[in-house]
Amino acid sequence: MQRKNQTLGEFIIENQKDFPYASGELSRLINSIRLAAKMVNHEVNKAGLVDITGAVGETNIQGEDQQKLDVLANETFINTLTNREIVCGIASEENDEFITIKGQKNDHRNSYVVLMDPLDGSSNIDVNVSVGTIFSIYRRVTPAGTPVTLEDFLQPGNLQVAAGYIIYGTSTMLVYTTGNGVNGFTLNPALGTYYLSHPNMKFPEDGHIYSVNEGNYIHFPQGIKDYIKYCQEEKEDRPYTSRYIGSLVSDIHRNMIKGGVYLYPSTSKSPNGKLRLLYECNPMAFITEQAGGKASDGYRRILDIKPTNLHERTPFVCGSKNMVEKVESFME
Ligand SMILES: O=P(O)(O)OC[C@H]1O[C@](O)(COP(=O)(O)O)[C@@H](O)[C@@H]1O
Numbered sequence: 307m308q309r310k311n312q313t314l315g316e317f318i319i320e321n322q323k324d325f326p327y328a329s330g331e332l333s334r335l336i337n338s339i340r341l342a343a344k345m346v347n348h349e350v351n352k353a354g355l356v357d358i359t360g361a362v363g364e365t366n367i368q369g370e371d372q373q374k375l376d377v378l379a380n381e382t383f384i385n386t387l388t389n390r391e392i393v394c395g396i397a398s399e400e401n402d403e404f405i406t407i408k409g410q411k412n413d414h415r416n417s418y419v420v421l422m423d424p425l426d427g428s429s430n431i432d433v434n435v436s437v438g439t440i441f442s443i444y445r446r447v448t449p450a451g452t453p454v455t456l457e458d459f460l461q462p463g464n465l466q467v468a469a470g471y472i473i474y475g476t477s478t479m480l481v482y483t484t485g486n487g488v489n490g491f492t493l494n495p496a497l498g499t500y501y502l503s504h505p506n507m508k509f510p511e512d513g514h515i516y517s518v519n520e521g522n523y524i525h526f527p528q529g530i531k532d533y534i535k536y537c538q539e540e541k542e543d544r545p546y547t548s549r550y551i552g553s554l555v556s557d558i559h560r561n562m563i564k565g566g567v568y569l570y571p572s573t574s575k576s577p578n579g580k581l582r583l584l585y586e587c588n589p590m591a592f593i594t595e596q597a598g599g600k601a602s603d604g605y606r607r608i609l610d611i612k613p614t615n616l617h618e619r620t621p622f623v624c625g626s627k628n629m630v631e632k633v634e635s636f637m638e
């Protein structure tokens with residue numbers, strides 16, 4: 307049930323019954339993510355004032371220079387989820403391996419695993435452009451009471467029980483789904499409370515925005531090159547508008563509100579593109595589909611891809627249903 311300006315806490319409790327395994331565990335998990343996001347938001351907002359911009363001088367398993375805020379956000383989410391005893395395992399963009407959470411009684415009794423991109427859009431941190439956090443939640447497949455295994459994390463996206471993102475932008479929002487539609491909550495920084503500001507978010511079936519890093523154009527597959535040319539043609543309701551923030555969360559959030567398509571294709575340099583299937587594409591695809599949009603790798607539904615490793619990448623086409631289908635028609 308939705309009421310405008312309902313708080314996130316009320317919404318979670320009042321909608322818990324819609325969830326098949328309604329034991330309160332998932333509600334406590336979403337509440338913990340809400341808390342950790344507030345702590346990260348506090349740090350992001352003062353990025354220019356205190357020494358949390360710039361790199362830490364380490365590279366992560368992706369070969370990327372870890373930013374101080376990547377590490378801070380990663381530690382904040384891992385500590386909050388660990389201390390609140392609600393997950394049995396965590397996988398993160400910033401950690402080579404998954405983390406096993408035994409629980410205070412060392413009994414591995416919790417039911418959920420979380421996969422996350424603690425800070426999305428790292429290249430935008432130092433230039434005061436919006437960034438985000440992305441999370442994906444599954445029920446474990448191995449028996450409770452035993453340590454989690456890689457199998458618990460390598461589940462296809464269509465088995466996600468919940469997914470969401472936080473956007474640290476002109477305002478801070480938490481947008482999530484548990485498979486019953488998508489709702490967005492805006493943080494009132496004065497009160498530290500999230501309020502339901504965007505009930506039942508819907509991706510317009512069509513749009514006039516395309517989001518892609520055209521700097522990679524010459525390395526794109528011919529189908530993508532043809533689609534970009536199609537967007538730029540002076541014909542019918544085109545040319546479309548090119549908008550690319552360089553933070554996946556922010557680009558998809560904008561396109562969900564205004565209508566549009568986001569593309570991070572394969573390139574001749576990186577045949578699987580750049581984005582990570584498990585903690586970027588799967589959660590954003592689940593949210594997009596729950597909002598009536600579509601997400602594929604240009605050919606296959608993202609949520610049906612069977613993952614084979616924790617940090618695997620995939621080409622990504624995501625957004626307004628008719629626009630994604632148009633891209634796919636150019637890829638055929
Ligand atoms: O600079 P590029 O190659 O266009 O890549 C931008 C994309 O990379 C990302 O920054 C990757 O995410 P991280 O910042 O979490 O590594 C996306 O948010 C964004 O859409």
Ligand SMILES: [Mg+2]
Pocket residue numbers: 423425426427554586
């Ligand atoms: Mg990311």
Ligand SMILES: [Mg+2]
Pocket residue numbers: 376399423424425426427428
């Ligand atoms: Mg990241």
